[in-house]
Amino acid sequence: MRLVRAIGQVALAVLNTVGAVSLFALRGLAALLTGPWFFGQLLRQLSAIGFFSLPVVGLTAVFTGAALALNIYVGGGRFNAEQIMPQIVALGITRELGPVLAALMLAGRVSATIAAEIGAMRATEQIDAMRTLSTDPFRYLVVPRLVAAVIALPLLTVVADTIGIAGGWLVATRFLDFNATVYVRNTVDFIEGWDVVSGLIKATAFGFIVALMGCYYGYTASGGARGVGRASTHAVVAAAMLIFASDYLMSFWFSRL
Amino acid sequence: MRGQWIETLMGFVVLALAAAFLIYVVRVGGFEGVRRGYEVSARFGDVGSLAPGATVSVAGVKIGTVSRVSLDPKTYLAQVDLAIDPEIKLPADSSAKITSDSLLGGVHVAVAAGGSPEDLKPGGEIENTQGAVDLFGLIGQVVRPQPSGDPANED
Amino acid sequence: MTRPPPKLEWRGVSKRFGAEPVLNRLNLTVPAGCSLVIIGGSGQGKSVMIKLALGLIRPDAGKLLLDGKALPGLGGRLQRRLYGKAGVLFQGAALFDSLSVWENVAFRLINADGVPRKTARRRALAALERVKLDPDIAERFPSELSGGMQKRVGLARAIAADPEILFFDEPTTGLDPITAAVINDLIVDQVKRLGCTTLSITHDLASARRIGDEIAMLHEGQIVWRGPAADLDRTDHPQVRAFVDMQSA
Ligand SMILES: Nc1ncnc2c1ncn2[C@@H]1O[C@H](COP(=O)(O)OP(=O)(O)OP(=O)(O)O)[C@@H](O)[C@H]1O
Ligand SMILES: [Mg+2]
Numbered sequence: 108m109r110l111v112r113a114i115g116q117v118a119l120a121v122l123n124t125v126g127a128v129s130l131f132a133l134r135g136l137a138a139l140l141t142g143p144w145f146f147g148q149l150l151r152q153l154s155a156i157g158f159f160s161l162p163v164v165g166l167t168a169v170f171t172g173a174a175l176a177l178n179i180y181v182g183g184g185r186f187n188a189e190q191i192m193p194q195i196v197a198l199g200i201t202r203e204l205g206p207v208l209a210a211l212m213l214a215g216r217v218s219a220t221i222a223a224e225i226g227a228m229r230a231t232e233q234i235d236a237m238r239t240l241s242t243d244p245f246r247y248l249v250v251p252r253l254v255a256a257v258i259a260l261p262l263l264t265v266v267a268d269t270i271g272i273a274g275g276w277l278v279a280t281r282f283l284d285f286n287a288t289v290y291v292r293n294t295v296d297f298i299e300g301w302d303v304v305s306g307l308i309k310a311t312a313f314g315f316i317v318a319l320m321g322c323y324y325g326y327t328a329s330g331g332a333r334g335v336g337r338a339s340t341h342a343v344v345a346a347a348m349l350i351f352a353s354d355y356l357m358s359f360w361f362s363r364l
Numbered sequence: 365m366r367g368q369w370i371e372t373l374m375g376f377v378v379l380a381l382a383a384a385f386l387i388y389v390v391r392v393g394g395f396e397g398v399r400r401g402y403e404v405s406a407r408f409g410d411v412g413s414l415a416p417g418a419t420v421s422v423a424g425v426k427i428g429t430v431s432r433v434s435l436d437p438k439t440y441l442a443q444v445d446l447a448i449d450p451e452i453k454l455p456a457d458s459s460a461k462i463t464s465d466s467l468l469g470g471v472h473v474a475v476a477a478g479g480s481p482e483d484l485k486p487g488g489e490i491e492n493t494q495g496a497v498d499l500f501g502l503i504g505q506v507v508r509p510q511p512s513g514d515p516a517n518e519d
Numbered sequence: 520m521t522r523p524p525p526k527l528e529w530r531g532v533s534k535r536f537g538a539e540p541v542l543n544r545l546n547l548t549v550p551a552g553c554s555l556v557i558i559g560g561s562g563q564g565k566s567v568m569i570k571l572a573l574g575l576i577r578p579d580a581g582k583l584l585l586d587g588k589a590l591p592g593l594g595g596r597l598q599r600r601l602y603g604k605a606g607v608l609f610q611g612a613a614l615f616d617s618l619s620v621w622e623n624v625a626f627r628l629i630n631a632d633g634v635p636r637k638t639a640r641r642r643a644l645a646a647l648e649r650v651k652l653d654p655d656i657a658e659r660f661p662s663e664l665s666g667g668m669q670k671r672v673g674l675a676r677a678i679a680a681d682p683e684i685l686f687f688d689e690p691t692t693g694l695d696p697i698t699a700a701v702i703n704d705l706i707v708d709q710v711k712r713l714g715c716t717t718l719s720i721t722h723d724l725a726s727a728r729r730i731g732d733e734i735a736m737l738h739e740g741q742i743v744w745r746g747p748a749a750d751l752d753r754t755d756h757p758q759v760r761a762f763v764d765m766q767s768a
Contacts, residue, residue: 145630231611231613232609232613233613233615235573235575235609235613236609236613236614237615237626238573238575239573239602239605240626240627240630240631241602241603242627242631247630
């Protein structure tokens with residue numbers, strides 16, 4: 108009996124959060140559609156979320172591409188199919204690893220920052236102050252971050268795709284005796300527009316998730332500095348979990364098209 | 365934004381590297397996906413692990429790639445479509461053979477040029493083929509018998 | 520009845536956090552053009568009163584009226600009109616720490632009123648001067664200022680757009696007596712010259728006497744005493760006596 112009640116309570120709490128997050132997202136959408144818009148803030152967030160994530164995304168991509176190439180080479184060798192390594196590396200990176208890795212790095216870097224920033228503003232009454240200054244904190248703080256992440260993550264994914272494939276190419280030509288030109292040609296001939304585009308669609312959704320989690324947990328933070336820390340942690344964990352779940356759903360859906 | 369110049373620099377370095385590789389890809393990969401070359405087909409008794417993307421070569425020099433591998437429903441032979449570089453004209457009596465790639469251990473299609481004055485037309489078929497070697501090496505090399513009554517094959 | 524409705528009114532407002540009641544059917548009116556000072560012990564709910572009036576938190580019962588009309592919940596049209604003509608100094612200053620001092624002061628001008636940045640900056644510098652701050656600090660960030668300076672920047676931000684209603688939560692706390700006197704004069708000036716309605720919270724009786732037309736005492740969730748500043752010394756209300764005598768001692 109007690110167990111049933113505990114399970115019921117957890118389920119209710121989860122439903123509660125899902126509802127609150129959905130409302131939050133809808134509110135963001137409404138604010139985005141109706142304006143006023145703060146373009147200065149958007150530019151600021153684009154540079155903070157997009158440009159300054161380039162190093163970490165690039166580094167992750169090059170190592171992942173290289174490791175992927177080595178593993179597929181070994182795996183392919185088990186049935187004499189090493190020569191399709193460039194194609195599999197390119198496919199894996201554009202459809203899956205590019206968007207997911209870029210999104211996870213952003214979840215760690217950006218969700219946490221957003222939650223901490225907005226949470227600290229909540230804790231020190233800056234959000235209240237902003238409202239009394241006739242400026243909607245939702246439009247000033249939340250909307251620019253959501254839009255910036257939705258724009259930035261697909262662009263970062265293009266960079267991650269390119270650098271990831273370059274990482275595989277580097278290993279293949281340096282250590283595995285692949286011909287540099289043939290590798291590139293095989294990749295280019297094989298990859299279809301949809302491979303890249305489906306990855307970018309995923310990235311757009313992930314961008315929304317990353318910013319939404321940061322904003323939601325920051326905006327609803329309470330309890331001073333400890334509350335801000337908790338908001339950060341929750342934002343990162345929730346963003347990462349939602350990225351994995353929605354990645355599977357989208358992959359499943361794309362595979363049936 | 366103060367004291368962020370290292371991160372700014374790193375951002376530009378990453379962008380520059382990505383752009384450099386993209387330019388290289390466009391140069392080399394040539395995006396000749398557009399001028400893919402002409403297609404010819406060949407039928408094999410057994411293609412082994414041949415897959416799309418595999419190299420097609422003459423005398424060890426790459427002249428194209430395998431674009432499709434399918435089964436001919438009537439003859440139960442493997443139908444292999446080859447995309448050949450448009451600059452290379454193959455004689456009509458050329459033969460194709462699936463061999464294992466000495467360098468990487470994979471398989472590719474080796475074409476031996478024939479002596480006919482006529483060229484193989486786009487969409488044409490290479491009649492003379494030799495399939496993949498059976499894994500157990502039981503059969504060794506088996507030349508597929510010629511289909512009878514085919515005028516293109518008469519010398 | 521031709522008497523105009525009070526500028527601001529708390530009518531039977533109750534608020535509790537968890538099980539602990541903070542305000543208990545509080546009634547209070549602030550007439551237009553009046554400077555009302557709220558005194559009361561720490562934790563009695565003075566800051567909560569201001570936040571309720573601003574619609575930043577919702578009352579559990581009762582309502583708030585602006586010019587005789589009930590203020591709806593967050594984001595209502597009347598609410599926005601109140602923000603449009605109110606200036607607020609929060610107890611902790613609540614400066615935006617990602618913006619420079621002058622951008623803080625000019626925040627409303629730039630982001631809500633669409634004033635060009637150059638004009639906004641000029642007006643921000645003028646507001647800083649009125650709270651006796653050096654224009655040199657305009658480019659600094661709030662974290663680089665002392666607590667008293669932050670308070671004065673908050674004050675400058677509250678008055679920068681020439682509001683009609685001013686809320687000051689402990690405007691002189693943490694200031695030296697000379698600067699405090701300047702701030703008191705500034706508040707008096709806002710009320711007398713510009714006809715603002717102000718609601719100030721303070722623990723400092725000297726300041727309360729200087730700026731308050733009227734003084735009200737909040738105790739255990741209700742206004743227990745209200746009268747002109749001069750009556751502070753004459754009343755025999757026990758809580759007021761205790762408050763006044765403790766400070767003069
Ligand atoms: N957001 C909140 N959540 C929970 N309790 C709160 C909250 N805000 C205020 N309180 C409680 O309400 C009571 C009144 O707080 P308030 O800040 O109004 O006091 P105050 O009269 O302004 O005191 P001080 O003079 O020290 O500033 C306190 O007991 C406080 O614990
Ligand atoms: Mg207070």
